[in-house]
Amino acid sequence: MVKIVERKCTITRSPEFEKKTLATHALNVGVLCGHGCLYCSTPATLRMKTSLFPEYEGSAFKAFAAGEAIVDPTTPDRLGRELAALKPTDTVMLSTLTDAWSPEAQEFNLGRKCLEKLLRESKARVRILTKNAAVANELNLLAEYRDRVILGLSITTPLSKAKVAEVLEPRASTIQERLDALQAAHEAKVPIFGMLCPCLPGVADRQEDLDEMMSMIRPFEPVAVWAEPVNARGPGLALCQEALVSAGFIRIANEVRFIRGEREHRDYTARLIGNLNVAAAGAGLKSLLKILVYDDGGRFSGDASSVIWLKC
Numbered sequence: 001m002v003k004i005v006e007r008k009c010t011i012t013r014s015p016e017f018e019k020k021t022l023a024t025h026a027l028n029v030g031v032l033c034g035h036g037c038l039y040c041s042t043p044a045t046l047r048m049k050t051s052l053f054p055e056y057e058g059s060a061f062k063a064f065a066a067g068e069a070i071v072d073p074t075t076p077d078r079l080g081r082e083l084a085a086l087k088p089t090d091t092v093m094l095s096t097l098t099d100a101w102s103p104e105a106q107e108f109n110l111g112r113k114c115l116e117k118l119l120r121e122s123k124a125r126v127r128i129l130t131k132n133a134a135v136a137n138e139l140n141l142l143a144e145y146r147d148r149v150i151l152g153l154s155i156t157t158p159l160s161k162a163k164v165a166e167v168l169e170p171r172a173s174t175i176q177e178r179l180d181a182l183q184a185a186h187e188a189k190v191p192i193f194g195m196l197c198p199c200l201p202g203v204a205d206r207q208e209d210l211d212e213m214m215s216m217i218r219p220f221e222p223v224a225v226w227a228e229p230v231n232a233r234g235p236g237l238a239l240c241q242e243a244l245v246s247a248g249f250i251r252i253a254n255e256v257r258f259i260r261g262e263r264e265h266r267d268y269t270a271r272l273i274g275n276l277n278v279a280a281a282g283a284g285l286k287s288l289l290k291i292l293v294y295d296d297g298g299r300f301s302g303d304a305s306s307v308i309w310l311k312c
C-alpha cells in the first residue's frame with residue numbers, strides 16, 4: 001500500500017548525521033519506506049505524527065507492520081532556493097529516514113530527480129545510501145559528478161547468510177544485487193563508502209561474519225566504512241525475531257531475542273566493536289572504520305579508536 005502526501009520540508013540540517021560524520025544535511029522523499037526492513041527505526045521517529053496514520057489508530061508502527069509506504073512525489077519540485085544556499089563543504093544525504101530508490105520512490109523517479117537537482121543546481125556533495133540496486137540506473141549521472149558524489153548500498157549480512165536478509169528486508173534488493181550495483185559503480189569510477197548496518201546478532205556480529213563482509217566490500221576500495229549495532233528500541237527486534245522463527249532461522253531468532261535486555265545489548269555491542277576492529281584490520285580497512293554507537297562509552301574498556309559515541 002502506498003500513500004501519497006505533500007509535505008512542506010525539503011532539505012534539512014542534520015546535526016545527528018553530522019555527528020556520525022556522514023552528512024551535514026538530509027533529504028528524504030517521503031515519510032515511510034516501502035522496503036519494509038523489520039528493524040527499521042524510522043517509525044519510532046513518527047510517534048508524534050499520528051494524523052498521518054488515521055487508518056492505523058495513529059500508529060506509525062502499525063502502518064509500517066501492515067506494509068504501508070508514504071511517499072511525497074512533489075519533493076523534487078519543491079527543491080528551490082535552499083539548493084543555491086548549500087556550500088561546497090556541505091554534504092546532503094539522500095536519504096536518512098526513507099530510501100530514495102525504494103519501490104514507491106522509483107514509481108515517481110524521485111531518486112533520479114532529486115539527485116539531478118542536487119548535483120546540477122547546488123555546489124554541495126551528495127551521499128547516497130540505499131538498499132536498492134536500482135540506483136545503478138543513475139550510473140551516468142553519478143560518473144559525471146564523481147567528484148561530488150559518494151555511493152553506499154547497505155550490506156547487512158555476509159553472502160553466506162543472504163537468505164536471512166531476504167526475510168528481514170523483504171522488499172529491498174538482495175545482497176548479491178547490492179554487490180553487483182556496487183561493482184558497476186566501482187567500474188564507473190564512482191566513489192564508494194561501506195555501510196555495514198545493522199550488524200544483527202547471529203547474522204553479522206561474529207568474527208567470521210564480519211571478516212566475510214569486509215572482504216565483500218574491500219574490492220570496491222571504499223573511502224570509509226561505517227558499521228552500527230542494531231537499535232534495541234521500539235518493536236523492531238521483536239518483529240525480526242518473529243519473522244526469523246517463521247522462516248526457520250530459530251538459532252538466529254534466539255540470539256536476537258537475547259539482546260533485547262539492556263545489559264545483553266551492551267555486551268553484544270562491546271563484542272561487536274572488538275570483532276569489527278579485527279575484521280577491518282584483517283582487510284586493511286581499520287583506518288577507514290567508523291563504528292556508530294548510541295552510548296557515551298563510559299562503561300566500555302576495549303579499543304574505541306574507531307567508535308563514534310553518539311551520546312557524548
Ligand code: SF4
Nearest residue numbers: 033035036037040098
Ligand atoms: S531501507 Fe532503510 S528506511 Fe527503508 S525500511 Fe529499510 S531501514 Fe527503513
